Amino acid sequence: MTSPTEAAAFPSLARIEDLVREHGISHVSVASADVLEDTRSVLHRRKELGLHDGMQFTYRNPDRSTDPRRAVPDARSVIVAARPYLTDSEPTRPVTGVHARVGRYAWVDHYEPLRVGLRIAAAEIQAAGYRAAVFADDNSLVDRAIAQRAGLGWFGKNANLLLPGAGSFFTLGSIVTSAPYEPNEAPVSDGCGTCVRCIDGCPTGAIVAPGVIDGARCLSWILQKPGPIPIEFREAVHDRIYGCDDCQDVCPISVRLGPRNTVDLDVDGPAVQAFVDAIELLDSTDETIEARHGRWWIAGREMRWLRRNALVVIGNTADPSDREARAVLDRYRADDDPILVEHAVWAFARLDERATPTS
Ligand code: B12
Ligand code: SF4
Ligand code: SF4
Known part of the structure; x- marks a missing residue:
């Protein structure tokens, strides 16, 4: 140098x-x-x-x-x-099967x-x-x-x-x-004004003050971190397997002006992972899951956390009469991993609950 x-x-x-x-x-x-x-x-x-x-x-x-x-x-x-x-x-959402959603x-x-x-x-x-x-x-x-x-x-x-x-x-x-480029630090003034749509739109109340995220409530972190998904957030996970876009999808500025700046991507092409077949993932080996999703940040690179997420997605979104979904949950109720067993039990109960909606 x-x-x-x-x-x-x-x-x-x-x-x-x-x-x-x-x-x-x-x-x-x-x-x-x-x-x-x-x-x-x-x-x-x-x-x-x-x-x-x-x-x-x-x-x-x-x-x-x-x-x-x-x-x-x-x-x-x-x-x-x-x-x-x-x-x-x-991207086009597949019409058959149980599909989990990936953050943009x-x-x-x-x-x-x-x-x-x-x-x-x-x-x-x-x-x-x-x-x-x-x-x-x-x-x-x-x-x-x-x-x-x-x-x-x-x-x-x-x-x-x-x-x-x-x-x-x-x-x-x-x-x-180390090159002395001239800083261009003209501050950009706040453009949010009185809007609070992201605070109101967060499914778990994770934006605890303007600009402050409570990691323990943020689905983006909950889906990455190790351990059981807290019971109180499992329904809010809904169909997400990785990432959460809600606080941006409700943002009027990002929705209105974002389309002026887009990336060139064939959204239905084979390289794009916008939806993941939850049952297929649960039937796959760790090696296969890692080959497909290893670039995601998953705690300890342990694929069990993606399995955990997929179980919750099935409980939340599968048709309660879907035999394939129930069969995979049944298998996981007898798994060696106690965390996956507990999530499968929860998902099974959630399917039953959804099958008999309260009036
Ligand atoms: C840890 C991390 C996370 C954590 C924690 C997020 C968080 N808010 O801190 C989790 C896993 C939850 C996460 C989620 C997401 N992340 Co992330 N994440 C990071 C990472 C690695 C570090 C962020 C960090 O240091 N946070 C620490 C805290 C202190 O920072 P902060 O929340 O930004 O806090 C600032 C504001 O609060 C502000 N502030 C302070 N006081 C006040 C007061 C007011 C009134 C306001 C308005 C602001 C304000 O100043 C703070 C310090 O700068 C960065 C990459 C990197 N190396 O920086 C990416 C990064 C922040 N993530 C990114 C993305 C895309 C996401 C997701 C959208 C992904 C998704 N779809 O799920 C979500 C968005 C969640 C959210 N609403 O923040 C992008 C953000 C791009 C952008 N345009 O902002 C980054 C920059 C990665 C990248 N290089 O592109 N992420
Ligand atoms: S990423 Fe999702 S859970 Fe996290 S703050 Fe935004 S809307 Fe809330
Ligand atoms: S939704 Fe967008 S414009 Fe509204 S407060 Fe949140 S970040 Fe700001």
Whole structure:
């Protein structure tokens, strides 16, 4: 690595924008690499209050995940990027069988093209003699906070970063670099106003204050974390197996403006996992499940947690007279795994309850 005085001119921001656009990245801006002090305090405070519900990620080491210079010691700036994941059309829901729903952000791997685009740009910065490291959905940096500092958007009451004129259906990533890009930190003013639709629309009441998520109530985390799904949230899981979109699907800004920024995706193509056949998953080996869904974040990479979710989906959504569904639940009532047994028993009882609705 050469010293900055020996280094060649680093690529302009316009050049970076051109490079990453080919990978679907639509928004780019720059933040300083200073410590994210406010976010550090928020992480510590939420840990103290237990709102992280044991989550690690950026909570594991808040002092590290809020300091870009822990990742790149002589970092001067952070180039922040956003890539849309909303699609122009909705995938077709299969009409037969019991199908579990996947959150939009996980229909395909949207992080990989974001990282690929950023790595190509980082390579040009490195070629000019500077350090540059790419982070996206990594434990090393709080992506929303650095993007907010770079003026890419504002924190919605649903905690997501909303981009002006575009909404929140974006993944975020960055290049932490020793190159001194000029920060563009003009703050974006709050666009939520008096709206509270996401707070009212969250099926579990997980948005406990504007911008504050209680991890223990958030279905997105409940479906990833280890252990039994708390009984009080099982009906709210409804047909979800991974991810939850409700607080964005009810957001008038994201719904109205999101379609201006979409990703090119054949939603009914073989690469897209928008629906998962719950019975087929429960009949599959761990190896098969991992081959299909291993890119998802599942606690300990243990496929039993996806089986657990699939059992709850069957209880909530299968036709109570569906023999195949009852047969698979029966098999799981005799499983070796006590957590799966308990979820199968619950699902069976839920089917019975749904078969005899109270007047
Ligand atoms: C842990 C994590 C989760 C956890 C916890 C989420 C959470 N809200 O913290 C779980 C598993 C629940 C989760 C769910 C989801 N996640 Co997530 N997740 C992360 C991860 C790894 C860390 C987030 C983090 O540090 N949280 C800690 C807290 C402190 O941050 P925060 O909630 O954002 O808090 C900020 C606001 O509260 C704000 N704030 C403080 N005070 C106030 C006051 C007011 C009034 C307001 C409005 C705001 C505000 O400042 C805080 C600090 O910056 C990031 C990737 C990364 N490395 O950053 C992705 C990330 C945040 N997730 C992402 C996505 C897409 C999702 C889901 C939409 C996926 C899904 N469909 O299920 C949901 C959305 C749930 C939600 N409403 O937040 C994207 C968000 C993109 C965006 N446009 O915002 C990220 C950035 C990944 C990425 N690189 O693209 N996620
Ligand atoms: S992701 Fe779902 S459960 Fe979590 S806050 Fe949003 S609506 Fe609520
Ligand atoms: S639903 Fe309303 S309050 Fe929530 S993020 Fe969207 S605009 Fe803001």
